Amino acid sequence: MPNADQLYWLLPAGILGLPLLGFAIILFFGKYIDRFCDRIAIISMAGALAFSIALFAMNVKEHGAAAQAHPVIHSISWLHVGSVDLQVGFLVDNLSSFMSIIVTFLGTLVLVYSMFYMEGDSMYRRYFGYMCFFCFAMLGIVFASSLLMSYIFWELVGLGSYFLIGFWFYKPAVAQDHHYQELKAPYATGIDERYLSPAHAQKKAFVMNRIGDFGFAIGIAIFATVMLAAASQPNLQSLNLASGPLNFDKLYAATGQDAFAHVTLLGFSGYQLLTLAGMFTFMGAIGKSAQFPLHTWLPDAMQGPTTGSSIIHAATMVAAGVYLVARIHPLLTDGSLFCVAVIGGITAFLAATMALVQWDLKAVLAYSTISQLGYMMVGLGSGSYTPGVAHLYTHAIFKCMLFLCAGSVIHACHHLQDMNRMGGLRKKMPLTFIAMLTGTLAISGVPLFSGFFSKDAILAASLARAMDPAYGGWHWLPTILAFITAGLTTFYMFRLIFMTFCGEPRDHHVYEHAHESPALATVPLLILATLCLGFFWSGKLIGGDFISVPGLTMHAGEHGVTGWLNALMVSPVPHVPHNPELHEQIHEHAHLIATGVSLLMLAIGLSVAFLMYIRRAVTPERLMQIAPLRLAYGLFAELWFFDRLYQDGIVVAAKKFNAVCRAFDAQILDRWGVDGWAFVVKGFAFVSRMLDDWFVDQVVDLFGHVTRLLGWFARAMQVGKIQFYVCVTFGVAAVVMLGLLLMQ
Secondary structure (H helix, E strand, C coil): CCCHHHHHHHHHHHHHHHHHHHHHHHHHHHHHHHHHHHHHHHHHHHHHHHHHHHHHHHHHHHHCCHHHHCCEEEEEEEEEECCEEEEEEEEECHHHHHHHHHHHHHHHHHHHHHHHHCCCCCCHHHHHHHHHHHHHHHHHHHHECEHHHHHHHHHHHHHHHHHHHCCCCCCCCCCCCCCHHHHCCCCCCCCCHHHHCHHHHHHHHHHHHHHHHHHHHHHHHHHHHHHHHHHCCHHHHHHCCCECCCEHHHHHHHHHCCCCCCCEECCEEHHHHHHHHHHHHHHHHHHHCCCCCCCCHHHHHHHCCHHHHHHHHHCCHHHHHHHHHHHCHHHCCHHHHHHHHHHHHHHHHHHHHHHCCCCEHHHHHHHHHHHHHHHHHHHHHCCCHHHHHHHHHHHHHHHHHHHHHHHHHHHHCCCCCEHHHCCCCCCCCHHHHHHHHHHHHHHCCCCCEHHHHHHHHHHHHHHHHHHCCCCCHHHHHHHHHHHHHHHHHHHHHHHHHHHHHCCCCCCHHHHHHCCCCCHHHHHHHHHHHHHCECHHHHCCCCCCCEEEECCEEEEHHHHCCCCHHHHCCCCCCCCCCCCHHHHHHHHHHHHHHHHHHHHHHHHHHHHHHHHHHCCCCCCHHHHCCCHHHHHHHHHHHCHHHHHHHHHHHHHHHHHHHHHHHHHHHHHHHHHHHHHHHHHHHHHHHHHHHHHHHHHHHHHHHHHHHHHHHHHHHHHHHCCCCHHHHHHHHHHHHHHHHHHHHHHC
């Protein structure tokens, strides 16, 4: 029986290994096992889920809440560069072990659902293989023990998303119908039709993510440089920072002991370098989690299977960015955290406004994901680790369910995604309606549902940050944007519910053929809907309202996430407030204010949606007659012109710059550089050839002639008669003697 130390190796290895094994079996033997590929994928993911639950239970049993403050890391040496030892391995704490449960649990349910949704697809086997690979890559990020290992799996996650987004790569581009003519608003869609094909969508996602990953690589380099500089400090020799300088435990230890206080490189202090490292690393999260301004790829990613979108938006691709920020949260300075909060607030607001005018069912959920990811960044950027991570978990559940509900509706409506042609579907699809309504209540932050606890915690944390005299100022920006976004979220989500499931059918042909999905789809939906209920996350049944953190005693309720969830998500090195007593007082007031304002925004958003789409007291057509609203609609419909800016601005400018570079290469480098140098080389070769022909060759030929002449003379002397030789000998002797006499 393996001991606990061995299990900390074996269980993460099994969690990663089973999906990878499933992918390998489908890849190499898929054509032989054919329809059993789905069973192979489900069994491998379910096995990884079992291992994840066992690992989480063992970790909590041995360490409890202290597991987050003292993560278990098992690493092995990978590469030695001088005295630096780069390592890879597994990191196990409450964050990683619980996140692995989320990934494998949702992965298992999505695979079961996919047996229904992907039935009859020509690439059925390939889909299940891609899903296994995708989850394996995400689990690698979850358990990575270092930034270096995180970056490796970071790129593999990008590859997995590339496979799924462009899964139907052979399909042509299809323009979205936004019904602008009905609203008499002749605005473009904001997205070029050519870039709505799966093949173009996957390339767009890949390129946009590479931009963020470039910053991530720079951040890793800065972290390594600062750590190695700190390792040379005499008072830090005991930390042995050169051994695994990118390991999270070493980074946490160095931060906890303020190892960078005396580091100075290139005129930057250690604190400034740490701020730069955090901001550059956050660039990777901006790309992966589709944050402003690299958010434009995620809506286009809807061209893949809806089931693939559900896992991308819930627990893998976009969740990786938030998970990375949570993992490096103890390393982020106040400057880095402010950057995270501002980017998150802007993203949440912009995406919510874009979702207001979408007519595509999946597009609404796509922009909703971007907005909710911004919420998570606001929570983490406000210095409150627990709210951001809590919303990552709750959002994963209800967003996965919402996408699966959308897939059920799309399947029932013969792949129709236009909400303008739906309506009244609650009568035909009651289970799907209940599940989607539950998810809408959760994402809107209705009390007693999961989203209320995490969203309320984020709003309270952000408001407390703004109210704190030590911060204030610009920290009000993400706070105000987050509160406005709360009302917008309620409006566009209930707009989706009302247009899709309520009222009278707007297309009777679609309505007549609609039907409830089979048990393979509805059972996973009902399981996820049950998990959206608040008591699973509030911890009231478990208790534990107070937790202790080094340097600060916090009341769990101040973050709006009570009991076990708060206790299990304590940051490894918490950001200790400047004034703990004032901090607690501000949080108490902020929590009350945030709850009140949040409920007010909820009521406003729901009321407006009800009046517009149920009572029809105010219609969109009438609102379009108001000039400011018409302009706002155009701005939102054009997606704030980001796609136009990139496609018609940056891309065109890049093409022109490439044309200039090409002309410079052809006219300057090639003609005057390469061709000119070739002319010089040819001239030098001509001179060399002439010297060779008229000097070197002639000298060689002269030696040949002399040698031939001497040979002829020597041959003439060989007559074979002794008398001739005697005469020649005496003749030569006489000539020599005569010459000597004359010389005297």
